[in-house]
Amino acid sequence: METNWPLYEVFIRSKNGLSHKHVGSLHAADAEMALENARDVYTRRNEGVSIWVVKAVDIKASDPADGDFLFEPASDKIYRHPTFYEVPDAVKHM
Amino acid sequence: MEAARKKFILQWADNSMILGQRLSEWCGHGPVLEQDIAITNIALDLIGEARYLYQILAVEEGKSEDDYPFMRKEAEFYNLLLVEQPNEDWAYTIVRQCIYDHFHYHFLAAVSRSKDEELAAIAVKSLKEVRYHLKFSSEWLIRLGDGTEESHQKMQNALNVMAKFASEAFLSSEADLWMLENCGEPDLAKLKETADKDLLEVIREATLSWPNQQTVRRGGKAGIHSEHLGYLLATMQYMQRTYPGMEW
Numbered sequence: 001m002e003t004n005w006p007l008y009e010v011f012i013r014s015k016n017g018l019s020h021k022h023v024g025s026l027h028a029a030d031a032e033m034a035l036e037n038a039r040d041v042y043t044r045r046n047e048g049v050s051i052w053v054v055k056a057v058d059i060k061a062s063d064p065a066d067g068d069f070l071f072e073p074a075s076d077k078i079y080r081h082p083t084f085y086e087v088p089d090a091v092k093h094m
Numbered sequence: 095m096e097a098a099r100k101k102f103i104l105q106w107a108d109n110s111m112i113l114g115q116r117l118s119e120w121c122g123h124g125p126v127l128e129q130d131i132a133i134t135n136i137a138l139d140l141i142g143e144a145r146y147l148y149q150i151l152a153v154e155e156g157k158s159e160d161d162y163p164f165m166r167k168e169a170e171f172y173n174l175l176l177v178e179q180p181n182e183d184w185a186y187t188i189v190r191q192c193i194y195d196h197f198h199y200h201f202l203a204a205v206s207r208s209k210d211e212e213l214a215a216i217a218v219k220s221l222k223e224v225r226y227h228l229k230f231s232s233e234w235l236i237r238l239g240d241g242t243e244e245s246h247q248k249m250q251n252a253l254n255v256m257a258k259f260a261s262e263a264f265l266s267s268e269a270d271l272w273m274l275e276n277c278g279e280p281d282l283a284k285l286k287e288t289a290d291k292d293l294l295e296v297i298r299e300a301t302l303s304w305p306n307q308q309t310v311r312r313g314g315k316a317g318i319h320s321e322h323l324g325y326l327l328a329t330m331q332y333m334q335r336t337y338p339g340m341e342w
């Protein structure tokens with residue numbers, strides 16, 4: 001019999017308009033309890049307006065060891081950044 | 095201030111203070127870290143509520159708000175017998191909490207409609223917090239009642255013990271009647287109907303049954319307490335009794 005409650009990852013939206021951000025993890029018997037636990041553990045100091053919880057086992061993560069072929073090839077391709085455009089003066093917020 | 099209003103404030107404040115103290119005993123002992131934090135959050139909500147009420151009296155009587163929780167004797171506390179009952183284990187704690195939250199929620203809703211604006215404002219503020227307490231304790235009651243055979247039995251045992259303390263909250267003291275007459279709320283007899291109905295619904299969903307017993311234990315509202323309150327006060331008041339007037 002499984003004696004440990006499954007691990008849930010917790011994501012909090014700090015205010016409307018921002019995206020949910022990973023803040024930590026906790027154990028809970030089910031998603032409902034995970035939500036309540038997250039409320040009590042991670043929003044005591046007014047940190048958020050919305051919570052997501054996801055079972056940690058449901059997250060498929062990239063392998064840190066694969067970083068050399070997954071991410072490093074992008075580092076010398078500066079032409080992928082939109083930094084070669086002249087922004088007209090009339091455009092204030094870019 | 096009218097003596098009846100003071101008594102009404104003390105009944106209310108002492109309920110929150112004593113239950114807050116009880117729940118704070120879980121600090122560092124919760125079944126898991128998350129529940130440890132949850133139950134002590136609730137303790138802090140309750141102590142915060144009590145502070146607002148003691149502050150009203152302190153201003154009126156030229157005392158310190160600390161004088162009320164820390165310098166009164168057992169017979170001068172007017173909390174319900176229910177809230178001073180020991181934690182025992184998580185089952186007892188949740189059953190006691192769920193019974194109290196059902197009263198507390200409807201009580202605050204009633205006081206928030208009363209003509210006493212000062213008390214109504216405190217009730218409105220606490221109502222939001224207590225709505226969460228009610229959700230928390232109800233979900234745990236259902237989770238454990240409708241859980242394993244062992245958890246079901248533990249919850250039913252706790253309910254069998256706690257049930258006799260449930261009704262005192264709704265039996266009006268003279269102070270309650272004075273408030274009803276002068277401020278229009280709370281009508282305890284009336285809110286008993288709603289609170290009982292809601293509580294029984296949660297108990298039914300938890301597959302538990304309300305014990306078939308007629309005993310009603312009362313006395314707290316008149317200052318006549320069970321043996322447990324003395325021990326609780328001894329712990330809670332130790333610092334102020336040993337070092338009177340001590341401040342953080």
